[in-house]
Amino acid sequence: MSKKYLVRAKYSAAGVGGVLKLGGTARKIAVEKMINDLGGKLEAFYYTLNPDELYLICELQDEISGVAMSLHVDSTGMADITITPLLTPEDIDKASHIAVHYRTPGS
Secondary structure, eight states: OOEEEEEEEEEOHHHHHHHHHHOHHHHHHHHHHHHHHTTOEEEEEEEOSSTTEEEEEEEESOHHHHHHHHHHHHHTSSEEEEEEEOOOHHHHHHHHTSOOOOOOTTO
């Protein structure tokens, strides 16, 4: 089962230069191909008013695919990405019914 992730990319100066050279659409096409090659699907792709920031929502097969993507993108030095798993309201419902025995610090 695929899981959804929020990916934030922060481009280096050289990464921003690459976007300036080839444009935002070319970057979207490259990112979508990378995600598809990992067996995932790109759902949303947005730049912010900060020219070095990019946010996307994608589906990936598992966390290992996310780690592989992060390792390879970060290794280029052109962008630093963070990947956050996204949970549905139903996921929260399931979690809220799990018994958790927690002792507060100092008690």
